[in-house]
Amino acid sequence: GEDVEQSLFLSVREGDSSVINCTYTDSSSTYLYWYKQEPGAGLQLLTYIFSNMDMKQDQRLTVLLNKKDKHLSLRIADTQTGDSAIYFCAEKYSGAGSYQLTFGKGTKLSVIP
């Protein structure tokens, strides 16, 4: 079945860049997403990339997609303490006539002041 893998933890110093990595298995993935979950909250869509793109930039966020290696990354420039959260990678795949999301376990980003 579909599988999305992420490392569970990442610590960075405030002001540095954070890079969160994700690998996926479904070659028919159409869209890939990054969601952010702050403590006690639901998931907030941060950004997404269509599978025919290599890169997407949105302010401090840069998404890189290597479709050949099925590797997705999220770079957060000038990381702030408010960026501390769990970041979920998700892929949208085709199943049973509709498109569904499969999520990774999430990467907990800790920002050290």
Added chain:
Amino acid sequence: ETGVTQTPRHLVMGMTNKKSLKCEQHLGHNAMYWYKQSAKKPLELMFVYNFKEQTENNSVPSRFSPECPNSSHLFLHLHTLQPEDSALYLCASSQDLSRNTEAFFGQGTRLTVV
């Protein structure tokens, strides 16, 4: 604020209780979802509704019973739950089930079964 509201935010229930979780969206979306988020596990898709019709049931035990009376509301009825059902239950909605639609999530209901 994503436009998807879940109530209650927290729920503690005994194994013999019956309770319901509620999800509401006024985004004009036609698809709604229930996900289960357990510690150290990926989000698990439980149910999908599209235009009030259930389109997915990912082998969820019958002690979880969804209800979708209209496109704006989704319920999850709970009865005779087990302690391992304790988790964060997330509701989401999207315009439809096509590939280029985004899912918007509620803040979740933190369920504890004692």
